[in-house]
Each structure stands twice: as structure tokens, then as C-alpha cells.
Amino acid sequence: MLVLRFWFVAAAAFVAAACSVQPVMAQTASQPASAEKVDQLIKLLDDPEIRALLNNQAAAPAAEPSTDMSATEFSAWGNKIREHLRGLGQAIPQVPSEFMRAGGTIAADINGHGPLGVFVLFLAMVLIGLGAEWLFHRIGSRSRLHAALARTDGASENPLHSAGRHLFALLAPLVAFSLASLGLFMAMTWPPLLDALMLPLLLGVIACRFVIRIARVLLLGPSSAKDIDASSGLVPIDRVSGLFWYKRIFWFACIFFAGWALVGVMAALQIAPAVRGVVGYALGLGLLLVSIETVWNRPAAIARPHGRGAAEWALTFYLCLLWAIWVAGLIVILWVGIYALILPGLLRATTAMAKNAFAGEADVPGSGNPVVEVLVERGARAAIITLAVVWLGFIISKRSSMFTGEGMTDRIIQGVLAGAIILLVADIIWQIAKAVINRTLERARVSTADSAHAARNGRLLTLLPILRTMLAIVIALIAVMMVLSGLGVQVAPLIAGAGIFGVAIGFGSQTLVKDVISGVFYMMDDAFRVGEYIQSGSYKGTVESFSIRSVKLRHHRGPVFTVPFGTLGAIENMSRDWVIDKFTISVGYDTDINKVRKMVKGVGAALLEDEELGPLIIETLKMKGVEQFGDYGINLSFAMMTKPGYQTTIRRRAYMMIREAFTQNGVVFASPTVQVAGGDPSAAAAAAAQVKTAMDQKKLAEGGEGA
Structure with missing residues (x-):
């Protein structure tokens, strides 16, 4: 639940920015210069001494401003904060007089109509918009009824599709409201002051309603707010929690946009910047109270065994500290504190919503659409981080005295912004590639009766993990090089130095290079796969896994061999396609060979009919004939073709059945x-x-x- 609390703090930060930017941007009108002063300026510029002085100053090199943070600059910084607070204190008594003056300005500029007339016009525009919204809702009610009837078949609907459909159903009437109210007002001609007053009010109402509707879709979904048994919103939370957060977002949005519209109205009425700041900070107290109430009453705090505690006090202190930093005018520090608080939770919420929307079926490996999930999840995360970084860079460049507009500073800021974007793009590419590879691996692990498909799956299980590791290394190297290049670092010497260093490492580690290259060729030749039984020299076992330089073999008695690719040599793969198993049996010289052949033929037929072993036999047991005459009897040769790995089990069963057949028919083994x-x-x-x-x-x- 902490994730959604972060959204409230973010909204408070936007109020802080809106209220604090307005006083800075407002400028007092300067008095026009008189003709006498202009004549004096022209005479001074015609003076030869003044001209020589100006030329010398223009020719002199400009002193480079110091960017070091010294004690003097910190003192000046503190003086600015005290001056800002002193100005706010002096502006508090001026609030009533400024509003009275603003009322007189409205009456003077709008044909004698005071604030009440502006409010009546604003209310009329809102009512016209509500009428258009109601009409649109009535027209679309029939299509929504048909859609609801079509969904009564009991089939489950994807949460993303449900949220998208409901989002359109909620936002489309708001679009009609906006076009009717704001469009009608913009289409008509009004006095300039009335136009400047009405525009922020209408925009505030429209934006507030959009935020509340979107929050309803995310938290409550299409079902009625009275139903508290389940939640169908896009955010994976229960219905009670969704209602709690929806109500807090509702009040927070109302206070936020009311403050934003009021600041815009005060700016249009040319109210003093300090007075606007006092009003904005007072409205910020309302946002602070809503945030503190949310922290103490959120479901996660109430559900804890020990109830509310240190976490709530810490969050309350942090929120109050942010408000105090805002009042002090430390906008850069304010935004850094807001980012440190809201970004981790906001990114986790984005990930949770993406997984909830694109989750596949739990019992179907590789289901879902990982590419779309990664694009939505990582794309949303990238957009959030990019907007945060760009906005923070803009605030720093406008507010901070540590940056002087020098070329190096501009390059650093641009390099950091470009580096962040490059890393985000690299992360999206890597996440898409990893998701596709992991999904393919999940599908390849599913057993299948088709031998060709099983062979393909084994090859995928062998090659894809190596490909995933190589892709990660390549993407990381390219991204780091591009970021360094954007920061002004010369990448060419680094690449050249890396090449020389790589040659030196290659000479010093020839065995390692040999292992890696040998592994590449083994993979290209498809010499073995994961799960196959191989033998190379004194090493034999089942292939369990690969690395870049070695393969792990599990011996049939348990030990694991980690064998470098360079020492493998020739590979004997015992798990491909088929296996021919041969063995000999000695019978007495007085045995009827044709009788033995018929008995073995019956044993082979019985093996094929066996439910367990029959599917594993490709060519059943046959007697090839007399192999040789031994010292004590005739050696008969037998052979059969089976699937790899099962020949020993089938041979043992064949031995037992041949012995039973010999015993029943009086055939004696040679002794x-x-x-x-x-x-x-x-x-x-x-x-x-x-x-x-x-x-x-x-x-x-x-x-x-x-x-």
C-alpha cells in the first residue's frame, strides 16, 4: 500500500512546483523612461572618454565565474532563504487588501461585474459541459448494454482489456464535457481579463475530473463501488484498499487542482508574488494534512500486528520536512527528496500493474505475451524516469546557483540526460531479449513424444543460455560506451587500449581462449546437448549445463566432471537417434539352432508387446546366427535397436525372458x-x-x- 501513498506525495510536489514557480515568473511592470533621461544617455555615449572605457572593457577577457561552493556562497544561500521567509511574513497582512484590490480590478475591467459575475459564468460553463456529458452518456448507454450482455457467458476477461474498455467508457464523456465547456468558451470573444480568469478555472476542473476517473479505473475497475467483495482494477489490490486509496486521491486531486487554478487566477489579477506564495503554501497545508491522514490510516499500517509505529512517525516527519523545504524556497532539494520517496514505489507499482495485466495462465508454460509486457512495463518505467530526470535538470538549470550556463556545465547536463535515456533504451532491449529467451526455454522444457521436436528442444536448452549471457555483455558494453561518449569521454582510446589489453590477455591465457573458441565450434557442430550422455577420453556422463569455457558432466555413479572445452577432443555421443545393442549366448553343441531362433523370435515379439518397453524398441531382438564355436559350446549372436539410454534396461529384460524360454524348451546353456x-x-x-x-x-x- 505504500506504493499508492507515493502518488499522493507526488501530487503534493506538483502543487509545490505550481505554487512556487508562479511567484518567480511574475514580474512587476517597470516605469517608462522619460525623454530627458534618454537625451542624457545619448550625450554620455557620445563622450570620447566613455567610448574608450567601453571599448577597453569589451576587449578585456571576461573573468570565469567560480563554480566552487565556498563558505561565502553558503552564507549568501542562507541569506536568500531568510529574505524569502521575511518576504512571506511581510506578505501575510497584505492578503486581504490584495484580494480586495483584485475584486476592484475585476469590476473595473469586466463591465462592472464583480467576482460573483465571474463565478456565475464559470458555473454556467460547467453546467453546459455536464449537459453535454449526460447527453453523450445517454447515447452510448445502448452500446454499453449490448456489450454487458455479450459478456454474460462467464468467460474471464483480461484485466487490461477490461480496464481499457472501462477507461474509454469513463473518459469519453469527459471529452464531451471538455469540448462543450472549454470549447464553447474559447469559441466566443471575451474581455482579456475574463479570458485569463476563466481559462485556469475550466482547465482545473477538467484535469481534476480526469485524474479522479483514471484513479477509479486503476483502483476499482468497472464494477460498482458498493461491491466490496472483489476488485477488478488494474492495480492488484483488494476492494477495500482500492476504495480507501480512491477516496484519498479524490480529495487530494480536488485540493491540488483548486490550488493550481487559484494561483493561475491570482497571476492573472497581478497579485503580488509574495501573496501568491502565502496562499499557495496555505493550500499546501491541506495537501500535507491529507498525506499525513493517509499515512496513519492506510490499510497496511492498520493490518500490522503491533499497529501504527515508527514507520508512520518517520513518514510524517519526512512529509513535514518536505513542506518546510518548499516554504523555504529550496526547490531543487525538494524535488530530490520527492524523487527519493516516490520513484521506487512508483516503479514497483508499474511493474505490478504490467504483470497483472499480461499474466499468462499459471498451468501453461510460456503463456502470455512477454514482449508486450516488457514494452508496457519498461516503457512506462522509462517514461517515468525520463520525465523525472528532465524535470529535475530543468529545475536545477533554472534554480541552482551552482550552474552558471558555461559550456562544460551544459554538456554535463545534456550528457547525463542522454546517458539516462541510453541506459533506459538498453534496459528495454535487454528485457525484451531476456523475456523472449526465457519464454522459449520454458516451452522447450516441456516434454514431447516427437523425437524431432525433442531434439530441437534439447538444442535450444543448450544454446539459449549462452546466447542470453553474450547478449547481456554486448548490450552492457555498447550502452556504457555510448554513455561515456555522451559525457565527453574519448571512447576511441578506450577501445584501442582494450584491444591491446585483450591481445596481452590472449597471449597470457591461451588455454582460456582455446576453451572458449572450442566451445563455440562444439555448439556450431551440435556435438552434444543438455541431457545427452557423452564420452570423451576418460570423461563420460550426462551433460547437465554449459558455461562459456566448460561443460558439466554427471557420471552415472554420481560424480560431476567440469571439463574445459579445449580438453574434450573427439566426442562419443551415446544419446542421438538410436543405439544397437549386441550380446552373445553360449549353448551346447547338441542344441537345435533353428529351435533357438524361433524361441528368440517369440521373445522379441513379447518385448514389442510390452506396454513399458515396447515404445522404446526400434527393431526388436533377433538372433543373428552362430558367432563362433567355443571351447565348451556354440556362441550365438543377438542384436536389437533401441532408443538411446534404454538399451541396458531392455537387454536385462531380454536375458530374463530368454532364460525362461530355454528352461521351458529344454535348451541348456554351455558350461x-x-x-x-x-x-x-x-x-x-x-x-x-x-x-x-x-x-x-x-x-x-x-x-x-x-x-
């Missing part, structure tokens, strides 16, 4: 046998045990090599 000459049974048993031990050791050795 070593020993025939010992002689009739000693113990010698034969000892020889068989020795052969079995040798075979077991051989199998253990082969198993260790395979692992």
Missing part, C-alpha cells in the same frame, strides 16, 4: 566339462573344481573390465 582318463573319482572331481575356479576368475576379470 565347461572335463573328462579325466582313469577310474579315480576323486581325481576327476579335483580337476573339475580346478577348471570351475579358473572360469569363475575369468568371469570376474571380464566383469571388472566391463564396469
